[in-house]
Amino acid sequence: EIVLTQSPGTLSLSPGERATLSCRASQSVSSNYLAWYQQKPGQAPRLLIYAASSRATGIPDRFSGSGSGTDFTLTISRLEPEDFAVYYCQQYGSSPLTFGGGTKVEIK
Amino acid sequence: QVQLVESGGGVVQPGGSLRLSCAASGFTFSSYGMHWVRQAPGKGLEWVAFMRYDGSDKYYTDSVKGRFTISRDNSKNTLYLQMNSLRAEDTAVYYCAKGVPNPVAGTSYFQHWGQGTLVTVSS
Numbered sequence: 001e002i003v004l005t006q007s008p009g010t011l012s013l014s015p016g017e018r019a020t021l022s023c024r025a026s027q028s029v030s031s032n033y034l035a036w037y038q039q040k041p042g043q044a045p046r047l048l049i050y051a052a053s054s055r056a057t058g059i060p061d062r063f064s065g066s067g068s069g070t071d072f073t074l075t076i077s078r079l080e081p082e083d084f085a086v087y088y089c090q091q092y093g094s095s096p097l098t099f100g101g102g103t104k105v106e107i108k
Numbered sequence: 109q110v111q112l113v114e115s116g117g118g119v120v121q122p123g124g125s126l127r128l129s130c131a132a133s134g135f136t137f138s139s140y141g142m143h144w145v146r147q148a149p150g151k152g153l154e155w156v157a158f159m160r161y162d163g164s165d166k167y168y169t170d171s172v173k174g175r176f177t178i179s180r181d182n183s184k185n186t187l188y189l190q191m192n193s194l195r196a197e198d199t200a201v202y203y204c205a206k207g208v209p210n211p212v213a214g215t216s217y218f219q220h221w222g223q224g225t226l227v228t229v230s231s
Contacts, residue, residue, distance in 0.1 A: 030212065031211075033210070033212070033215070033217070035217035035218070037153075037218070039153075043223075044203055044221035044222065044223055044224055045153065045203075045218070045221055046221070047217065047218060047219055047220075050208075050217045056219070088152065088153055090153070090217060090218070092210060092212070092215040092216055092217050093212060093215065094212060094215065095167055095212070095213075095214045095215055096155060096167070096169050096170070097143075097155040097158075097215060097216075098155070099152055099153040099154065099155070100152070101152050102152050102153075
């Protein structure tokens, strides 16, 4: 089973700042099959990024994904008020499918 | 647009059973693999089970093997999760999620999610 470790656990930033979230895998993720999701309180997760760097339909271009192998990054170039949420990474290169523990992006 | 609507959650005693349903619309249900993902209160996401588009293959996370059964009725555009021998640690919001075709069997990212249904296992 691939274990995904997200850091930091909490990121305190102001609107307009850049957010950099990390997701590290315990072993290489096959074909860089790594996705990112955003979840707000009381809501279902929303797909942001798949295949490490491809934006899902309707996702603003301030969200970008990068990385390969065991190290992946989600970057939000300029935080908007609606971006404060919890973010999860997920690998789908092997079974069982696994998620990281999440990074909370909170308003400073 | 894609809609996934879960139902069937509730309060059940340890050792009890519950069946969740997920009604799908807005896409050709019989062409897509479907998943169940859960989230314990205040915790992260955990993949639970997957069924191939035609029902020919199923995968489960280890903690539910032998207790949970995923199934689907393509004529009704509905996904199910039969949960038996429920434990306190199964308490969670259960989401159904639409998968996408992937070369690795049983794997996918989750393109669309339902709103979830809460299962509480407590005496």
